[in-house]
Amino acid sequence: MDNLFKEVNRKKTGAIKWDYQANLDNIPFWIADSDYSSAPCVLEELQNVSKHGAYGYNGIPKEFNEAVVKWYDRRYGCKLNNDWIISSTGVILELRVLLDVLTEVGDGIILQTPVYHTFHHLINGMDRKIIENKLIKTNDTYVMDYDNLEELFKKGYKVLILCSPHNPVGRIWHYEEIEKVVMLAKKYNVFVVFDEIHSDLNITKRKFVSGGMFVNLYDNIAICNAPSKAFNLAGLHTSYIIIPNADLRKLYVERTDKEFLNHPSVFGYRSMIAAYTNGEEWINAQNEHLLNNYNYLKTYLNKELPEVIVTLLEGTYLVWLDFSYTKLTTDELLTKCSNGGVTCSGGVNFGSDYESYLRFNIACSFEQLQKGLELLVKAFKS
Ligand SMILES: Cc1ncc(COP(=O)(O)O)c(C=O)c1O
Incomplete structure (x- = not known):
């Protein structure tokens, strides 16, 4: 191999x-x-698509959502509903739309720093404020500061972006760590956005724990993901967002559908289905x-x-x-x-x-x- x-x-x-x-x-x-x-299965599928020759506007077939549901079930033991999944062309775009729906100019968004630099650019660029919930360094790794997180929730900040796995500190959060955040979020009615773009890059023997495992406890969450990191497909601009809450999903779709923001290219969506089916x-x-x-x-x-x-x-x-x-x-x-x-x-x-x-x-x-x-x-x- x-x-x-x-x-x-x-x-x-x-x-x-x-x-x-x-x-x-x-x-x-x-x-x-x-x-x-x-992956070889992705390369083969891309060749199949390229042979076709006509590359007009394409819809996204139901197999896209089905592939995500099966992947989450098989890989992480996480049960999702087909209807919760909306295709997109990038996680940062998804976050932009979501933050636009959930917050106003001047609102604070909580980041667990150090964290992926584009989150900082996105929040600043949208005239929101970065509120830092700094990770705590312990020897050669990092843990979350729950006391500080609760303080921030008490102050009224309403959105947390949870990077899971965490870029750049490399953590795969344990079930108990995420559960603690979700319980606190529930207590203070804070929205948690899980960025799971690195979920398949896992060198531990543990299963990755998705935010989707906690939907029955609390559905004021969204999960952003894409095959782009694990399958090296970032240039194909294909991603998806999982929104279990029907009201929020409706708002999100209203913001994106008419502007055609939910449509990865035929190369993108076909490669993702191949990756999640055979990769x-x-x-x-x-x-x-x-x-x-x-x-x-x-x-x-x-x-x-x-x-x-x-x-x-x-x-x-x-x-x-x-x-x-x-x-x-x-x-x-x-x-x-x-x-x-x-x-x-x-x-x-x-x-x-x-x-x-x-x-x-x-x-x-x-x-x-x-x-x-x-x-x-x-x-x-x-
Ligand atoms: C945590 C995280 N989220 C999002 C992205 C970018 O996602 P996209 O290219 O789908 O906008 C990256 C890229 O490195 C990332 O590390």
Whole structure:
């Protein structure tokens, strides 16, 4: 199976990760996509679609929703209803519409920082306020601060975005951790948006716990997801949102349907159905590959740069590296990396306390990882 995760040459293909970095000769470990091909079942389906020849406006067949329901059931033991699922062209678009429906200009949205930088841009860009519920660092991992979360709920903030699995700290939240948030949200009537885009990137032996497991307890929630991270399909702009509450679903659909925002392309929706129908074995193999890459990174950095704290990785393919010993700012760290031949993501973009952190993407071949880590270590040893 490991020969599935060999490097694909993405240079000069328009890939943002490769062709839009400042130094085009660098090996990139920044933006969250993979440097190997998607699952064979997806490639085959895309060839079938491309052979057809006519690519006019397309609807989304019921098989799209059915594939999601079956995937959630099989992979996570989570029962969803077909009607709850609405297709879309991106998780950030879904969040934009949802926040528009749920909040007003000036309202606060709670983020558990450090967290995916585009959430910050989205909230600022919509003239809402970011309210930080900072994660607590414990040795090499992070937990939620429930006391602070309850304080924020008491203050009247009405929406929490819960990144699950968490980008960039790599947590796959336990059932009890999510349940605690849901119970608190229920107590204060707070809406919880689960961003589950990394749900299939899981290197633990535990099942991923979806927000959908708690619908019977509390349905003031929505779940955003897409096959784009796990199956490397971000360029095909295909996603979905799960809204169990019928009233909210109606509002959401009213905002999106007439503007044609719910229509991924035929390449997108067909690839997702193929992935969710036949891609399970490939996903399992990818998780093994990622575990192997992560173990190598951890061992290598522990040996060569022992001052760097490698955050425990449970989910996603993004490793959160604490370079505090250097006392460098994000800009200085990124410059050092770039001059050394690697492009990383900078910590401060995920939260103001994280100037001396880097996020490092390990979704590449083992050989590329080895080469990149060698360059990284050389840059920081010199
Ligand atoms: C947590 C999270 N949500 C959303 C996105 C982007 O989703 P989309 O490209 O579907 O808008 C990413 C991409 O890295 C992400 O990490």
